[in-house]
Amino acid sequence: MTRSTTLLPRKAGLLACTALIALGLSACNTADRLANIGKEPGLSGIDNPTQAKDYRPVSLPMPATRPQIRQANSLWTVGSRAFFKDQRAAQVGDLITVIIEIADDANLRNTTQRTRSNTEDAGLTGLFGLEAELGKVLPDAVNPGNLLGLESGSSSTGAGTINRSEAINLRIAAVIVQKLPNGNMVLQGRQEVRVNYEVRELVVGGVIRQEDISATNTIEYDRLAEARIAYGGRGHITDVQQPRYGQQVFDVIMPF
Numbered sequence: 001m002t003r004s005t006t007l008l009p010r011k012a013g014l015l016a017c018t019a020l021i022a023l024g025l026s027a028c029n030t031a032d033r034l035a036n037i038g039k040e041p042g043l044s045g046i047d048n049p050t051q052a053k054d055y056r057p058v059s060l061p062m063p064a065t066r067p068q069i070r071q072a073n074s075l076w077t078v079g080s081r082a083f084f085k086d087q088r089a090a091q092v093g094d095l096i097t098v099i100i101e102i103a104d105d106a107n108l109r110n111t112t113q114r115t116r117s118n119t120e121d122a123g124l125t126g127l128f129g130l131e132a133e134l135g136k137v138l139p140d141a142v143n144p145g146n147l148l149g150l151e152s153g154s155s156s157t158g159a160g161t162i163n164r165s166e167a168i169n170l171r172i173a174a175v176i177v178q179k180l181p182n183g184n185m186v187l188q189g190r191q192e193v194r195v196n197y198e199v200r201e202l203v204v205g206g207v208i209r210q211e212d213i214s215a216t217n218t219i220e221y222d223r224l225a226e227a228r229i230a231y232g233g234r235g236h237i238t239d240v241q242q243p244r245y246g247q248q249v250f251d252v253i254m255p256f
Contacts, residue, residue: 061177063091088213089176089185096187097218098204100170100229108162117153168231172202184209187224198235204228 049055089096174189184207191202206224213219221227232238243251 060093060175062093088210088215088217089187090210092176092179094176095173095217096176096208096213097216098172098174098187098189098221098224099218100168100172100204100221102166102168102221102229104164104166106162106164108160110158110160112156112158114156115154119151168229170202170231172204174204180207184225194235198233198237200233201230203230 172189172191174187176185177188178186180186186205186207188205189203193200204221204224204227206227208219208224212223221229
C-alpha cells in the first residue's frame with residue numbers, strides 16, 4: 001500500500017513535466033509563427049546532407065560483383081542483348097520507371113426479390129375419447145376437426161447499385177529487389193512528396209518479365225503481376241478528413 005502511494009506522486013509529476021514540455025514547445029512554435037508574420041518563408045541553406053542529424057545512409061539490395069569476361073579481339077560483352085550496353089533493368093539494384101495510367105469504370109446493378117407463403121391445417125377428431133374433455137380445460141368451445149392451424153409468410157426484396165470511376169496518371173521509379181529463378185524480377189518503389197504540412201505517398205510493387213521492359217527502361221502498370229499500388233497521404237488535411245478515433249470505435253461496437 002505504501003509503495004502504491006509513493007508511485008502516485010511520481011506518475012503525477014511525470015505527467016506534469018510532460019504537459020509543461022508540450023506547452024513550452026507549443027509556445028515556441030507560436031512565437032516563431034508570430035515573429036514571421038508578414039515575412040516570406042525562409043529557404044534552407046545549401047549544406048552537406050550527410051552532416052544532417054536525421055541523415056541515414058541508403059541500404060538497398062545490390063547484385064553480387066561479377067568479373068567481366070571479354071573474348072580476345074572482340075568488342076562484345078557476354079550477357080549483352082545489343083552491340084551497345086543495354087540500359088534496361090536486369091539485375092538487383094537496377095532502376096526502372098513504372099507508368100501508371102489507370103482509367104477504370106464499373107457500373108453494376110443487382111435486384112433480388114423473393115416471396116414465400118405456407119399454410120398448414122391439422123385436426124384431431126378422435127383421441128381415445130379424450131377430445132370431449134378439452135372443453136373442460138380450455139375456456140371456449142373446441143372444435144376437434146379444426147384444432148391446429150399454422151400459417152406463415154415471408155417476403156424479401158434487395159437492390160444494389162455500384163457506380164465507380166477511377167483515374168490515376170503517375171510515373172514512379174522503382175528498384176529491382178529480387179530476381180526469381182525463372183528470370184522474372186520483383187520491383188518495389190516508393191515516392192513521398194511533402195507540400196506544407198501534407199505528405200503524398202505513392203507505393204508500387206509487383207513481379208515483371210524482362211521482356212516487357214521497353215527500350216526506354218519503362219514498363220506499364222498492367223504488366224505487373226501481383227501488383228500492389230497505393231496512393232494516399234498523411235498530414236493535417238488527411239487527419240481532418242477522417243473521423244476521430246472515438247467515433248470509429250463507437251461505430252464498430254454500436255450494434256444498431
